[in-house]
Amino acid sequence: MIDKEWLSLLTLILAVIAIIYMVTVGLIYLILFLIASSRIKKERFLNQEEYVEELASNKDTFPVSVLIPAYNEEVGIYTTVRSMLGLNYPQYEIIVIDDGSKDNTSGKVIEEFKMTEIDVALRKYFNTKDVTKAYQSTVHPNIFLLRKENGGKADALNAGINFSRYPYFAAVDGDCILDHDALLKVMKPIIDSNGLVTVTGGTVRIANGSTITRSQVEKIALPKGPIVLMQIIEYFRAFLIGRLGLSRLNILLIISGAFGVFEKKRVVKVGGYNTKTVGEDMELIVRMHRSIKEEKSNQRVEYIQDPVCWTEAPDSAAVLRSQRKRWQRGLAETIWLHKKMLFNPKYKGIGLFSMPYYLIVELLSAVFELVGYVVIMSGLLFSFVSLDIVIVMFIVTVFYGSLLSSLAVLLEEWTYHKYPDTKSLIVLFLWALTESFWYRPLMVWWRFSGLIQSLTKKADWGNMKRKGISTD
Numbered sequence: 001m002i003d004k005e006w007l008s009l010l011t012l013i014l015a016v017i018a019i020i021y022m023v024t025v026g027l028i029y030l031i032l033f034l035i036a037s038s039r040i041k042k043e044r045f046l047n048q049e050e051y052v053e054e055l056a057s058n059k060d061t062f063p064v065s066v067l068i069p070a071y072n073e074e075v076g077i078y079t080t081v082r083s084m085l086g087l088n089y090p091q092y093e094i095i096v097i098d099d100g101s102k103d104n105t106s107g108k109v110i111e112e113f114k115m116t117e118i119d120v121a122l123r124k125y126f127n128t129k130d131v132t133k134a135y136q137s138t139v140h141p142n143i144f145l146l147r148k149e150n151g152g153k154a155d156a157l158n159a160g161i162n163f164s165r166y167p168y169f170a171a172v173d174g175d176c177i178l179d180h181d182a183l184l185k186v187m188k189p190i191i192d193s194n195g196l197v198t199v200t201g202g203t204v205r206i207a208n209g210s211t212i213t214r215s216q217v218e219k220i221a222l223p224k225g226p227i228v229l230m231q232i233i234e235y236f237r238a239f240l241i242g243r244l245g246l247s248r249l250n251i252l253l254i255i256s257g258a259f260g261v262f263e264k265k266r267v268v269k270v271g272g273y274n275t276k277t278v279g280e281d282m283e284l285i286v287r288m289h290r291s292i293k294e295e296k297s298n299q300r301v302e303y304i305q306d307p308v309c310w311t312e313a314p315d316s317a318a319v320l321r322s323q324r325k326r327w328q329r330g331l332a333e334t335i336w337l338h339k340k341m342l343f344n345p346k347y348k349g350i351g352l353f354s355m356p357y358y359l360i361v362e363l364l365s366a367v368f369e370l371v372g373y374v375v376i377m378s379g380l381l382f383s384f385v386s387l388d389i390v391i392v393m394f395i396v397t398v399f400y401g402s403l404l405s406s407l408a409v410l411l412e413e414w415t416y417h418k419y420p421d422t423k424s425l426i427v428l429f430l431w432a433l434t435e436s437f438w439y440r441p442l443m444v445w446w447r448f449s450g451l452i453q454s455l456t457k458k459a460d461w462g463n464m465k466r467k468g469i470s471t472d
Contacts, residue, residue: 004384011375011384015393018372022400025361029404032245033411061191063091064183064261065164066172069156070096073174074103076312078112079212083177085140086216089184093142096174097160100129100150105174109145113137120146126158126272134163153257154273154280161264161272169267171281173258175312177207177217182307186261189302198263198299199288201255202307203239206232208315217310222424226431227320230439231313233432236408240305247303251354253289253334255301257281259309266291266299277337279330286338286355293347321446328450331363336454366447372397373441401436408432 066084070077077096084094098106109115115135122131129151137143148159157171168190170183182202189197209223223229246252260281270287273280285301292299314320335342335358342359344351372393379390409428412419419425 008384011378012389014371015375015379015385015389018368018375019392019396021365021368022372022396025365026396026400026404028357028361029241033241033407035248036241036244061090061184061187062168063093063166064089064187065160065166065169065264066092066094066183067157067160067164067169068094068096068172068174069099069153069160070101070105070174071099071150071153071156072101072103072105074101074105074108076175077105077108080172080174080176081109081113081143083216084172085143086180087178087183088181089187091166092170092183093144093165094140095144095146095160095163097146097148097156099148099152099156106145106147110135113143114139115143115145118144122159122162125162125268128155128159128162131159131163152275154275154277157280158272158275161267164264167264168261169264170259170261171257172309173311176258177212177310178259179308179310180216182259182309183261186259186304186307189300189304190261190263193300195263196299197302198266198292199255199260199285199301201243201260201303202309203305204235204256204258204309204311206235206313207310208313210310220419222419222427223315225315226439227317228313228315229428229431230435231320233405233409233428233435236412237405239303240408240411241404243303244305246354246357247301249349249353250300250302251349251357252301252303253286253350253354253358254282255285255303256309258311259307274337277330277333278326279334282330283334283337286334286341289350290338290341290347293350317442321442324443324446325450325453328363328366328447329454331358332451332454335359335363363451366444366451369397369400369440369444370448373444398436401440402433405432405435 066087068077068080068084073080081094081096096109098109115137118134118136120131120134129149131146131148133147135145135147144163146159146163148156151159161169168187170186172178186200186202189200206223206228207217208225208228209221210217211219211221222232243252243254257280266288267284270284270291272284274283274287277283289301291297314323335355338355341347341351342355347355375385376390376393376397379385379387379393406429409425409432412425419428
């Protein structure tokens with residue numbers, strides 16, 4: 001039988017490790033916030049209307065292929081494609097790739113956009129599952145539809161790249177809506193750098209609760225369910241603090257799969273999307289960074305905070321659990337595939353900071369936080385550690401979760417004012433303060449489960465059940 005003194009000592013050691021870890025990570029987030037804040041401050045004082053007009057009149061814009069991979073997206077695919085038609089951009093094409101849907105996704109697109117069958121003409125950049133049919137809209141000639149055998153999201157995107165005509169492509173999820181000027185703004189760094197920026201990504205926001213009219217977000221409002229509210233806060237922290245800070249250092253390893261723009265030549269060069277991982281969006285970015293560093297190129301990957309993509313978030317615990325486990329598996333797979341970059345000075349900031357950051361802060365945080373919760377519970381129930389240690393652990397846990405999330409809400413109000421009424425911000429701020437008491441423990445357990453499953457689960461699209469973004 002294990003001696004209680006040894007258990008107390010072990011619990012104390014674990015508590016100290018967890019406290020040091022969470023304090024360190026909290027400081028890292030604050031440093032990233034300070035790095036990002038100068039960029040945010042500059043953006044606040046830009047005349048956005050003049051900024052957009054200047055972009056729209058720029059004759060050097062590159063044409064873009066908008067790729068929309070879709071699997072069982074019958075509910076929302078029409079709204080998404082209509083949203084793309086409303087983009088303020090000089091020249092682009094829209095390619096919907098139906099990856100063997102079992103519902104009426106293709107039928108919906110064919111009917112709504114009056115499409116006729118055309119010859120399938122594909123370049124063979126990548127081998128994919130067979131594309132069986134291709135269609136083109138008779139009313140909007142820049143809309144195309146590919147029907148193919150099921151091969152997963154990565155395979156669908158590769159097929160879209162094969163079919164695309166233009167030097168840049170935007171990957172957009174099948175349930176997303178882009179702001180009118182989103183594509184124009186996210187292409188701005190690429191245009192200004194004359195191709196030195198090879199990938200850009202925009203901010204993803206949650207549309208649940210908002211009013212959509214003619215495939216555009218007309219009125220931004222909060223959803224009623226606490227699970228979706230907490231995801232809004234979580235997205236604020238991830239995008240406004242984490243990604244913007246890493247982007248400024250050119251060590252960002254993930255562009256959201258919901259909305260990103262890529263230089264096709266660079267993607268083709270590195271082999272396209274990996275069909276054997278569930279984290280194909282992050283894995284591609286890491287591979288592109290690896291290629292850039294090995295070539296000693298000056299190309300960059302940038303996150304642009306203003307271009308907004310609106311998406312439907314899970315509104316049930318079961319669907320959210322599935323999503324977060326999948327994300328964790330994707331992160332683990334990507335780090336494992338590129339483990340030679342970890343702590344490798346050859347890859348500069350990517351190898352010495354960014355890869356360790358995603359390993360220790362993003363992937364393994366679930367382990368350290370779980371230890372923290374176990375210490376708190378064991379201290380309260382079994383007195384394995386002193387009350388002082390339990391109180392310190394509790395304070396650190398609240399700071400690590402709730403206070404950082406509250407800071408993200410305030411940062412959102414300081415910058416973009418997407419939520420026009422004061423009541424919404426107060427609601428978000430108050431919910432952010434509750435994060436450490438219920439939402440974060442759920443995330444920790446689900447992410448820990450995803451980490452455990454990372455070597456056993458098959459890559460798939462997941463089981464996100466769409467209800468469709470409500471429209472007027």
